[in-house]
Amino acid sequence: xxxxxxxxxxxxxxxxxxxxxxxxxxxxxxxxKSLDFSGYLAALVIGFLLAISNYCFSTSLxxxxxxxxxxxxxxxxxxxxxxxxxxxxxxxNWVQVLCNGVVAAAIALIYIIDIGLKETPVNFISSYNAxxxxxxxxxxxxCSCGDTFASELGPVLCCGEPRLITNFRKVIKGTNGxxxxxxxxxxxxxxxxxxxxxxxxxxFSLNQRLLYKSPPQWPIVLQGIWGGLVxxxxxxxxxxxxxxxxYDTERRVIVEQPGPFVKxxxxxxxxxxxxxxxxxxxxxxxxxxxVAYYIWPFFS
Numbered sequence: 001x002x003x004x005x006x007x008x009x010x011x012x013x014x015x016x017x018x019x020x021x022x023x024x025x026x027x028x029x030x031x032x033k034s035l036d037f038s039g040y041l042a043a044l045v046i047g048f049l050l051a052i053s054n055y056c057f058s059t060s061l062x063x064x065x066x067x068x069x070x071x072x073x074x075x076x077x078x079x080x081x082x083x084x085x086x087x088x089x090x091x092x093n094w095v096q097v098l099c100n101g102v103v104a105a106a107i108a109l110i111y112i113i114d115i116g117l118k119e120t121p122v123n124f125i126s127s128y129n130a131x132x133x134x135x136x137x138x139x140x141x142x143c144s145c146g147d148t149f150a151s152e153l154g155p156v157l158c159c160g161e162p163r164l165i166t167n168f169r170k171v172i173k174g175t176n177g178x179x180x181x182x183x184x185x186x187x188x189x190x191x192x193x194x195x196x197x198x199x200x201x202x203x204f205s206l207n208q209r210l211l212y213k214s215p216p217q218w219p220i221v222l223q224g225i226w227g228g229l230v231x232x233x234x235x236x237x238x239x240x241x242x243x244x245x246x247y248d249t250e251r252r253v254i255v256e257q258p259g260p261f262v263k264x265x266x267x268x269x270x271x272x273x274x275x276x277x278x279x280x281x282x283x284x285x286x287x288x289x290x291v292a293y294y295i296w297p298f299f300s
Contacts, residue, residue, distance in 0.1 A: 022047025034069040038094035046101040104140040121214035139288025142191040143231025149190030154183025174254040177240020187232035195224015235280035244269035
């Protein structure tokens with residue numbers, strides 16, 4: 001069997017990694033109550049698809065999962081006072097897991113069918129399809145991580161009131177579509193973490209001769225930052241327009257559905273928070289390859 005053929009069908013090591021690592025990571029998440037059982041099962045499927053297709057996809061997902069779980073628990077006592085559906089420990093079910101990971105998993109499946117089971121450098125000249133799909137997965141994961149960091153850290157680190165992204169008027173902390181400097185910096189950090197993880201994994205996974213013949217790969221880090229920031233802004237815009245935010249004067253929390261004691265703040269009750277996460281991840285995933293295609297020549 002040729003090296004090319006073995007790359008396309010994968011090695012026993014890759015299959016072992018794709019089977020064992022998702023089980024270990026999902027089990028840790030379930031044990032620490034970051035996932036419920038349905039979320040555990042969904043994480044296994046998504047983890048397997050990303051792990052079997054490309055090690056870079058897998059490590060980026062793993063870092064996203066554990067860092068996002070950590071920031072979700074950060075200053076949880078303050079979030080309890082702001083959120084209607086607050087869950088101790090930020091435990092995620094299958095819907096939340098899919099809305100944050102299914103876009104990347106679907107693109108990874110296309111990557112498997114079109115490219116095979118291997119890592120590829122970003123090179124839009126000689127490997128257009130592989131580069132497009134890779135940067136799309138990176139964009140989806142960076143968006144999810146950036147938005148999670150912004151929504152979990154922004155409200156508890158912001159000193160003042162956030163501003164609604166559509167008209168910049170001040171709104172109550174926890175309002176969907178509210179942005180702050182702390183939240184924007186947090187989204188950059190989330191994207192940076194995913195970008196650096198992807199880049200370092202690529203350096204360790206690829207043959208040095210192949211890397212030498214390829215364009216510089218460090219702009220992957222910039223792509224991660226871009227995905228985290230822009231993905232978070234897209235999520236905020238959707239949250240301010242097609243997701244309802246209101247203040248329940250009786251319970252004194254932000255709610256996502258109209259009610260008798262709810263004062264409307266922004267948006268319409270068309271999409272849930274999970275749906276907004278899904279749409280923003282998809283949009284960022286579609287935009288990311290085009291951005292990479294046009295910026296890469298500046299660094300080559």
